[in-house]
Amino acid sequence: MTALPSSPEAEADAPAAPVVDFDTDPDGYRHWRLDVTADVATVTLAVDEDAGLVEGYALKLNSYDLGVDIELYDIVQRLRFEHPQVKAVVLTGGPERTFCAGANIRMLAQSSHAWKVNFCKFTNETRNAIEEAHESGQTWIAALNGTAAGGGYELALACDQIVLVDDGSSTVSLPEVPLLGVLPGTGGLTRVVDKRHVRRDRADLLATKAEGYRGATAVDWGLVDATVPRRRWDEEVDRLARAAADGSSRRPGTGIVLAPLERVEDGNTVTYPHITATMVPDERRVDIVVSGPTSPPPSHPVEQGVAYYPFAVARALDDLVLRLRTNQQQLGAWVFRTTGELDVLLEYDAQLGHSSEDPPDDWFLHETTQYLKRTLKRLDVTSRSLFAVIEPGSCFGGFLAELALACDRQYMLDGVYEDVDPDADPAVITMTASNDGRFPMGNGLSRLASRFWGHDDALVAIRARLGESLDARAAAEAGLVTTALDDLDLADELRMVLEERASLSPDALTGMEANLRFVGPESLETKIFGRLTAWQNWIFNRPNASGPDGALRRYGSGRRGSYDYGRT
């Protein structure tokens, strides 16, 4: 992972945001140790305080910045793909008596609003990935060897179990409100009441008491599952890990090697295996083309490792989404196209389907499906306008059709481009089981169910046509695309639509899309990305937090924030 200084768009008094790479590997970790012994992994946070991603702060007390979190995400991925035999993961702190002090405050204080928001989003996504590992039979145990404060405790909250050392001083705490004038906004407030079921008045006490809680109170309120004296610590943590591993349904397999991602940057173009993204800065847009597979699926996908098509697409898309979100904030619209042989793609799609029927038998297919699910969820919470363009030669079917359904709008060509290839087959789109539940959104709905929310008849109708290739007219009638136009009209319409989108307020679009994308039920996950994050973003923008005399900016100066006490 590297960070190069960049110039543009940081807020007035914030240091320039770096260009961020998300590539790393265990040899490059600065902040974590990963130890795997048989079916138990130990993940140890030991932050190098001098290795912050940006200049201007020291990562004291095992506090973190985006760079620390990038390594943690890499660990989550390696545990699932390189170490599939791991059934229990112990997450602990390296320094004596310290687990983690949360996000570094000086880092937050000096960061632009956009940086803070994007950092929190990635942090949240990594925690969701930790929670999802449980579905794959990997249980995460937060072994709090010392105080877990703020984001440190929020990280523990993302684990399946929390044990706290009982040493008379170590606590769990959420000191953001009293010390910083912001929220425990990376899931903390939501998880204490909705996951740990801490009573709301106790959660209120916790979130306003800087020093936090420990001992019997912490257990009684549900803040942790148990406290353990230091003399029995190692033994008890081992016992918990052993019990979790023994209870896992995961069956051992041989891992794949997560070789470095092949990414080539050339001017405004980034090329990955199967994905090419072209940035069009003048029009504040990125054109993204996903290519379908060129050969039929292998009999033994795991033998292809990172080259297995669905895995390779998930990995490239994951990296692209993260890089564009972090490094290309001016490019407000992403336009997705696909190209390739639909029939071949659908063979892969069918192969993935085997994973949901009997997961333990092919851990790799199962994990690849989970990886695609998580990556598609990233799109749902991406603050960019997403468009799909469905043309002749495209292969929007099955899991690639999820890209279209994740978009805010879908434009489909009715017929062919007469002046390009009058003899081409007209574009089609094909729904499969992938669109009907294999890749649920954060709210638990499939993207098809989400699209047809409140229209059960339409959902039933499309379910009867899974596997069928629908041309533009049929797709429009079925409700799968926003509009189907002939070739001259489509070009005009797209130009107008993208010009218009580029002219609108980016903030209003972010808020609009965040609301329209999540119909129906809510979950822990959507509450964190919706309610909690939106309130935190509001607070991040308020002078009481981020103004020159706000609590975030004054932290560490010995002076508390100076507040306008008007309630809003």
Add this chain to the structure above:
Amino acid sequence: MTALPSSPEAEADAPAAPVVDFDTDPDGYRHWRLDVTADVATVTLAVDEDAGLVEGYALKLNSYDLGVDIELYDIVQRLRFEHPQVKAVVLTGGPERTFCAGANIRMLAQSSHAWKVNFCKFTNETRNAIEEAHESGQTWIAALNGTAAGGGYELALACDQIVLVDDGSSTVSLPEVPLLGVLPGTGGLTRVVDKRHVRRDRADLLATKAEGYRGATAVDWGLVDATVPRRRWDEEVDRLARAAADGSSRRPGTGIVLAPLERVEDGNTVTYPHITATMVPDERRVDIVVSGPTSPPPSHPVEQGVAYYPFAVARALDDLVLRLRTNQQQLGAWVFRTTGELDVLLEYDAQLGHSSEDPPDDWFLHETTQYLKRTLKRLDVTSRSLFAVIEPGSCFGGFLAELALACDRQYMLDGVYEDVDPDADPAVITMTASNDGRFPMGNGLSRLASRFWGHDDALVAIRARLGESLDARAAAEAGLVTTALDDLDLADELRMVLEERASLSPDALTGMEANLRFVGPESLETKIFGRLTAWQNWIFNRPNASGPDGALRRYGSGRRGSYDYGRT
């Protein structure tokens, strides 16, 4: 309704916010006409553009400000209490070809952030009250005689049915994003997808197309239920109202008179029937005491009208909450106490209970219950820290105990105040059916179910003790109070707790409370107050909307907003 200029705390370039009264009556309406004919009411918006609540804008095109909305809320209340025979309500516009242009933009542009947020909250609550009227057998029909734009269409979305005149030009639209750089934030984005079930890509089109939609598209997409040519307009609207009235289960009763509310202000004290509020500005706090009933419930509650105890409490609390929220933004903590005879109160509580079993037979009990429910919901979305103090002589039982459960924390005296009345009976708290489902929160959960979310055993245990008076120790064991302390400790603890609360960032507290108060499921209502409102508040704080060159501020100047196009 009057508005007097006040001095404090408005943002730098915003006009001083007025002190707002919420009292009004049909004779005083400036903006609405209310016509009742047998079981159908017609509510006509005909805004007096020169009668804005604050100086500085004209309410053109039937646009509204808080004053217009205060009258609408009064209408909703009078229809339910003074005109219980009404089964269908036709909501329409007075001016030719104009329904309503939404919230007045110049008003928004000149208002402080806090004013905008509070105005939107009240607007949202009134729309929820309109939606709740349906549960009482009153169907609201939006008869759009002309264009319904922005908040005008959002108002229509709160009705049960929407018909739009088919005159070749009138549309429904949500132009906030393209014209103002803000959201359709009073429910619009949520209701189009979650209530009207408009497909999300179509909702995206609607919310980015300033001119809106009409005709077959509007019907096909579900934006309206029907379009009607002008020549058949009156006839068709009559027919719809007739059909709704004929289908209502509501049984006629004789209304009560909503005589003016008896409110006496004296320095820092406001006195209502049964409620006294004392403002303590130095400590940024309001002490609120609710007195219990002094005589047993009447055999025929409706004959007491506004004096019927549960109604009188609901009405006083409603007014107090609205006035404090709007006019006393510096007072960040509200401390609730009750005093009175618990036994007598519980007789009223039991009487209210009859309403849920057979609503049509006693419309007044049913409506009073609904009114209490709505008023308690106002507390849930109030951006103030709420505390309950439970002492000897209090009467926290049944619907008054909902006040305690609505609070962020509950402090209970264990024993008596030795130096006040050593012979007093110790404080008790009593749960009844009122706490177990009669007054659901916006998320559909009772406040007891919400308190014990994830702890079914505790919920089952307390359900076995409904009607039982629990002393401090029993209440603490049952989980009903945050802490039970003896008299010296309680006084110290309260002083420290309230001092501490008063020192914290008001923005962080608002965000924290908004998150902790709503565990578990979400509903249309909580999504609007949570996700949608939080995003809108964020956008209201962004320079792209509210800065000197932002879209809100530039609206009407002939220049569009100047945006920083970075996506966040």
